[in-house]
Amino acid sequence: MQILVVRPAELAAALGCSERTLRRMWERGDIPEPARLTPRMLCWPVAVVNQWLAERGLGEWVPDLVEADPVEA
Secondary structure, three states, X not given: OEEEEEOHHHHHHHHOOOHHHHHHHHHHOOXXXXXXXXXXXXXXXXXXXXXXXXXXXXXXXXOOOOOOEEEEO
């Protein structure tokens, strides 16, 4: 089973903010906590991002498959 994940740069671009702003949002608890693929590699499952957007009435984000990285679950 593969799960689509998105890295901070792609998520920041999709939200229209900088990676630093994305980190501040995460630190404040404004966005869901990212997963760690490795101790230094953060990512967000696309399903989690879409759930977070839906809770705020912001619709759904469908990343380009080139952007999203499939990860074995």
